[in-house]
Amino acid sequence: MLDYAALAALGAVIREGSFERAAGALGITPSAVSQRVRGLEERLGAILVIRGQPCRPTELGRALLAHLDRVRLLEAEIAPALGSTGAGTPAVLKVAVNADSLATWFPAAAAAFGRDAGVLLDLTLDDEAHTADRLRSGEVIGAVTADPAPVPGCRTSPLGNLSYAACASPDFLARHFAGGVTAAALARAPVLGFDRRDRLQARWAREAHGVELDAPTHWVPSTHGFLDLALAGLAWGLQPLALAGAPLAEGRLVELPPKRRVAVKLHWTVARLPVTALRRLTDAVRAAARTSLEED
Numbered sequence: 182m183l184d185y186a187a188l189a190a191l192g193a194v195i196r197e198g199s200f201e202r203a204a205g206a207l208g209i210t211p212s213a214v215s216q217r218v219r220g221l222e223e224r225l226g227a228i229l230v231i232r233g234q235p236c237r238p239t240e241l242g243r244a245l246l247a248h249l250d251r252v253r254l255l256e257a258e259i260a261p262a263l264g265s266t267g268a269g270t271p272a273v274l275k276v277a278v279n280a281d282s283l284a285t286w287f288p289a290a291a292a293a294f295g296r297d298a299g300v301l302l303d304l305t306l307d308d309e310a311h312t313a314d315r316l317r318s319g320e321v322i323g324a325v326t327a328d329p330a331p332v333p334g335c336r337t338s339p340l341g342n343l344s345y346a347a348c349a350s351p352d353f354l355a356r357h358f359a360g361g362v363t364a365a366a367l368a369r370a371p372v373l374g375f376d377r378r379d380r381l382q383a384r385w386a387r388e389a390h391g392v393e394l395d396a397p398t399h400w401v402p403s404t405h406g407f408l409d410l411a412l413a414g415l416a417w418g419l420q421p422l423a424l425a426g427a428p429l430a431e432g433r434l435v436e437l438p439p440k441r442r443v444a445v446k447l448h449w450t451v452a453r454l455p456v457t458a459l460r461r462l463t464d465a466v467r468a469a470a471r472t473s474l475e476e477d
Contacts, residue, residue: 187221188249190214191229191238195246198235247319250275254322254456257300273301274462277316277324279309280375281343282447284404285423286473287325287466294465300458308378313450323451323462335450340467341474342444347385347437348425349417354435357417362438364392373407373418374398381419381443389441419443423473447474 193203194214204211222229229242238246250273257272278287283306291302305315309327316324316332329337349357357370367390372382377400386394399416401407408424411417412433420434422442428434449466451459 183245183248184217184221184224185249185252187217188245190217191221191242192246192249194218194230194236195238195242200236244319247322250322251452251454254300254454254458257458258456271299271301272458273303274323274458275303275305275321276462277305277307277312277321277326279312279325279327279447280306280402280404281421282309282325285343285421286469289472290462290465290469293468294462302462308376309445309447311378316450316452322454322459323449323466325466326448326450327445328450329446329448332450335452337448337450338463338467339477340447340449340470341476342446344422344475345381345385345419345443345445346422346425346429346440347382347389347417347443348411348420348429348434349437350412350414351432351435353411353414353417354437356414358437362390364390367392367394368396370396371416372396372398373410373416374400375404375407376400376402381445385419385441385443388443389437389439444475446477 190203190207190213193206194200197203197206200211200214200218204214207214218230225241227241228239229245231237231239254272254274283304291304295302305321307315309325311328312321312324313326313328313330313332315321316326316335325340329339331337358366360366367386372394374382383394386392399410401410404421404424407418408420408428411420412428417437425434429436447470449463449470451463
């Protein structure tokens with residue numbers, strides 16, 4: 182049998198980043214936290230946490246914490262039948278979501294879920310092409326993802342398309358594309374990138390103009406910052422239509438010819454657990470997606 186008090190200590194160390202902060206969160210001494218974690222490591226014969234600033238779980242440690250998360254959800258599910266008042270630590274659903282979904286349609290799902298679920302959300306941001314990896318590693322229990330590949334122990338359902346337009350300010354377009362959007366102009370004009378894994382701008386350049394994009398890039402890891410800097414005339418980039426629609430209609434942004442839009446197909450992948458909160462979250466995510474995302 183696993184020592185769940187020791188697992189809780191391990192979880193606190195990873196969540197808080199250090200043994201000292203974990204002790205404060207648990208209301209015990211740092212020595213007690215250390216003893217519980219070290220005792221669990223000795224019983225299992227493996228290192229579970231990499232000591233550092235911050236502390237990080239090993240692969241086995243991450244798997245054990247994923248197990249603990251699931252146990253807590255199942256305990257919360259049966260608490261009413263056991264006569265529990267539910268006054269303890271609230272259950273938490275860990276979900277990976279991409280930044281553009283969080284900035285557009287996902288808040289409606291989170292709000293609908295949170296109104297009566299009695300369960301907290303712990304959201305992890307990652308690129309939509311990589312959120313499913315968070316699920317495979319056990320870090321989260323559900324993910325909004327562009328990866329439709331099956332995940333063991335999970336079910337996947339399509340949500341719809343998040344559409345993007347290649348946009349720039351009128352001034353930027355006049356300065357950098359006066360002679361048209363050509364391969365040479367695309368190689369020179371500054372472009373926005375969310376992070377080093379963001380290939381959306383390159384995809385648009387390939388599909389719209391048949392060129393491999395290799396342009397000076399401003400890295401902006403913020404959906405709203407992405408839009409604001411395009412409006413300010415810093416660079417061009419792919420903007421979610423849910424955010425860029427109004428600036429485009431007002432003429433504060435213009436689409437780069439040939440006005441070819443990019444659709445990112447999103448899916449909801451979630452663990453197969455008989456937990457009411459997980460089903461409610463799935464229902465809320467699907468409902469919000471039906472309202473906001475485009476169908477194929």
